Amino acid sequence: MTVLIGQLFTGVSIGAVLLLIALGLALTFGQMNVINMAHGEFIMAGAYTTYVLQQVITAAGWSLLVALPVAFVVAGAMGVLLEILLIRRLYARPLDTLLVTWGVSLILQQLARDVFGSPNVQTRAPELLTGNIALPGGITVANNRLFILALAGSAVVALTVALRVTPLGRRIRAVVQNRDLAAVSGIATSRVDRTTFFIGSGLAGIAGVALTLLGPIGPTMGTNLIIDAFLVVVVGGIGQLKGTVIVAFALGVLQATGEYLTTLSVAKVMVFVAIVAFLQWRPQGLFTLRTRSLA
Amino acid sequence: MTLFRGRRILAGAMTLVAAAALAACGSKTSDSGIAAGVSADVSGDTVKVGLLNSLSGTMAISEVTVRDSIMLAIEEINAAGGVLGKKIQPIGEDGASDWPTFAEKAEKLIREDRVAAVFGCWTSASRKAVKPVFEKNKALLFYPVQYEGLEQSPYIFYTGATTNQQIVPGLDYLKAQGARSLYLVGSDYVFPRTANKIIKAYAAANGMTVLGEDYAPLGSTEFGTITNKVKSSGADAVFNTLNGDSNVAFFKEYKSAGLTAASMPVVSVSIAEEEVKSIGTQYLEGQLTAWNYYQTTSGAANEKFVAAYKAKYGADKPTSDPMEAAYVSVHLWKAMVEKAGTFDVEKVREASSGITFEAPEGLVTVDGPTQHIAKTARIGKVGADGLITEVWNSGQPITPDPYLKSYPWAGGLS
Numbered sequence: 202m203t204v205l206i207g208q209l210f211t212g213v214s215i216g217a218v219l220l221l222i223a224l225g226l227a228l229t230f231g232q233m234n235v236i237n238m239a240h241g242e243f244i245m246a247g248a249y250t251t252y253v254l255q256q257v258i259t260a261a262g263w264s265l266l267v268a269l270p271v272a273f274v275v276a277g278a279m280g281v282l283l284e285i286l287l288i289r290r291l292y293a294r295p296l297d298t299l300l301v302t303w304g305v306s307l308i309l310q311q312l313a314r315d316v317f318g319s320p321n322v323q324t325r326a327p328e329l330l331t332g333n334i335a336l337p338g339g340i341t342v343a344n345n346r347l348f349i350l351a352l353a354g355s356a357v358v359a360l361t362v363a364l365r366v367t368p369l370g371r372r373i374r375a376v377v378q379n380r381d382l383a384a385v386s387g388i389a390t391s392r393v394d395r396t397t398f399f400i401g402s403g404l405a406g407i408a409g410v411a412l413t414l415l416g417p418i419g420p421t422m423g424t425n426l427i428i429d430a431f432l433v434v435v436v437g438g439i440g441q442l443k444g445t446v447i448v449a450f451a452l453g454v455l456q457a458t459g460e461y462l463t464t465l466s467v468a469k470v471m472v473f474v475a476i477v478a479f480l481q482w483r484p485q486g487l488f489t490l491r492t493r494s495l496a
Numbered sequence: 497m498t499l500f501r502g503r504r505i506l507a508g509a510m511t512l513v514a515a516a517a518l519a520a521c522g523s524k525t526s527d528s529g530i531a532a533g534v535s536a537d538v539s540g541d542t543v544k545v546g547l548l549n550s551l552s553g554t555m556a557i558s559e560v561t562v563r564d565s566i567m568l569a570i571e572e573i574n575a576a577g578g579v580l581g582k583k584i585q586p587i588g589e590d591g592a593s594d595w596p597t598f599a600e601k602a603e604k605l606i607r608e609d610r611v612a613a614v615f616g617c618w619t620s621a622s623r624k625a626v627k628p629v630f631e632k633n634k635a636l637l638f639y640p641v642q643y644e645g646l647e648q649s650p651y652i653f654y655t656g657a658t659t660n661q662q663i664v665p666g667l668d669y670l671k672a673q674g675a676r677s678l679y680l681v682g683s684d685y686v687f688p689r690t691a692n693k694i695i696k697a698y699a700a701a702n703g704m705t706v707l708g709e710d711y712a713p714l715g716s717t718e719f720g721t722i723t724n725k726v727k728s729s730g731a732d733a734v735f736n737t738l739n740g741d742s743n744v745a746f747f748k749e750y751k752s753a754g755l756t757a758a759s760m761p762v763v764s765v766s767i768a769e770e771e772v773k774s775i776g777t778q779y780l781e782g783q784l785t786a787w788n789y790y791q792t793t794s795g796a797a798n799e800k801f802v803a804a805y806k807a808k809y810g811a812d813k814p815t816s817d818p819m820e821a822a823y824v825s826v827h828l829w830k831a832m833v834e835k836a837g838t839f840d841v842e843k844v845r846e847a848s849s850g851i852t853f854e855a856p857e858g859l860v861t862v863d864g865p866t867q868h869i870a871k872t873a874r875i876g877k878v879g880a881d882g883l884i885t886e887v888w889n890s891g892q893p894i895t896p897d898p899y900l901k902s903y904p905w906a907g908g909l910s
């Protein structure tokens with residue numbers, strides 16, 4: 202029983218990591234219909250930002266707190282730059298966007314290798330986040346996982362509020378639903394695109410900060426995660442956050458359960474089979490992408 | 497239309513021809529004759545040796561340090577007058593963490609540069625890739641890294657530990673400490689799987705139970721579930737054969753789960769001083785490692801080695817077991833050549849048996865029949881300063897036994 206609850210928590214926390222990565226994609230891919238293969242490198246940028254900040258601010262706790270907003274801005278700025286220089290010119294050509302951003306992702310990886318060296322680097326976690334909370338019945342809950350869960354939760358809430366309540370969110374939704382009508386109604390669509398891209402990429406930066414608590418920081422850390430995150434958005438359905446949230450946690454728990462019962466490799470296969478079966482049964486998740494694109 | 501299609505086919509054919517021609521140029525070196533041994537070029541007043549390490553790619557972090565220690569040994573030997581009166585001239589090649597590249601560069605070193613010996617390789621995959629090249633050309637490779645055993649090539653000298661000098665002593669230590677149950681965690685490739693087969697055979701014969709066995713793909717960084725399984729198994733100790741970055745994620749998760757060196761110690765066989773630095777002592781303090789050498793190993797030879805290494809490469813650079821084994825391999829080759837009185841490969845091999853060297857790890861002896869090295873096994877504990885200090889050693893050098901023939905429990909393994 203103890204193990205089952207521990208395992209459930211592991212699944213939820215894998216889901217939280219997936220969710221943090223997928224949230225940014227839900228904006229850029231889900232709302233703007235841009236397949237940005239360099240999203241993983243924005244995660245890497247966030248992680249390296251944490252590393253650099255820790256060289257300056259030696260107190261691990263403070264550097265982590267400062268890293269959150271700074272990584273958001275750094276990754277967001279990189280996203281805006283990418284949007285202005287390349288993606289803006291390719292909005293009607295999704296396949297070209299995919300290739301171009303993949304090229305950008307390779308360039309960014311090499312850049313990281315040249316700047317920080319190819320060996321991975323480490324950050325020190327604050328002492329508070331390396332421990333755990335012991336619950337009755339011998340269940341322990343790791344603090345770093347709790348922190349990531351809280352971070353993912355706050356990001357979802359903040360994003361939902363921003364999209365539903367603020368004037369900016371209204372404009373974003375207007376552009377997503379009907380770009381031409383939004384434009385003639387006086388909305389500067391290109392500026393809205395840029396802002397959306399800033400937020401989406403910035404969220405990747407925050408995911409990068411969170412990942413420094415779990416594993417190493419290296420040039421290719423983003424590529425391992427990006428496929429799973431795309432799957433979450435595709436299965437969850439395009440153009441809304443609710444699906445992303447539910448699917449992220451569902452995949453996390455499925456992965457953890459599968460791994461517990463079998464092995465890690467088999468669990469991965471199980472997750473992929475489940476996704477394929479799901480999309481056979483309910484392809485809308487995939488196909489709403491087409492019907493809503495640039496209507 | 498037909499004309500157009502015809503042209504395209506023609507263009508396609510031309511491209512193919514061009515590509516074939518290019519490919520032929522590229523593979524010229526490996527096609528030039530079925531080799532029957534290329535003798536080393538020792539006509540001048542220098543003797544060339546090849547250094548084959550990954551200077552780029554994922555293995556570079558480890559292999560660069562091995563290259564550095566080989567260079568240090570060559571410098572020392574040259575300063576003392578060289579080998580048989582000839583200065584050593586190192587020819588460096590980059591294996592680029594890519595196994596076919598290793599084979600190609602080995603061929604180049606042997607056939608074009610006509611080196612007297614090659615020092616290098618790290619992963620078992622790269623060693624397996626170059627092995628046929630050395631055997632075909634009857635050239636010598638000195639391999640400096642601990643490995644999974646069950647191999648014995650006449651043209652390779654293995655100066656790292658084989659399983660009975662590292663893994664078996666590690667298990668002996670755990671048994672002596674009272675560990676009765678183990679959990680095995682490893683990366684999913686040949687070394688951990690072979691090592692775990694050996695561990696399971698040992699456990700079965702020594703009254704220990706293996707409560708679980710889990711593998712993660714190389715580079716995997718999600719260890720939540722594996723840590724849960726390890727924790728709930730209640731094993732006395734964990735035997736860790738993870739390689740590379742996975743160790744970082746594993747030990748972070750391990751600490752988060754509230755597991756410590758006191759509650760459930762982990763014995764690792766792929767974490768040396770360099771890796772401790774990159775994982776962080778915060779996560780590793782008190783955990784155990786099994787090797788044959790640590791930077792802290794006592795003795796005048798090691799003091800000299802550490803001081804020389806730091807003077808050449810920087811005071812913050814630690815020395816580790818594979819680096820030491822690489823450094824020793826060059827000195828052993830020198831001793832073999834001088835005993836043989838020639839650079840001839842077959843004569844050097846004949847002369848190798850019984851060669852000794854006062855190494856930083858203590859006295860090492862070349863075991864002629866297996867071409868491995870008798871080494872002292874050492875269990876170490878990671879300290880707060882990131883260095884590893886010895887808590888146990890085998891007392892005397894252990895004779896290498898790559899096929900574990902002298903261990904009755906290992907009968908069904910090879």
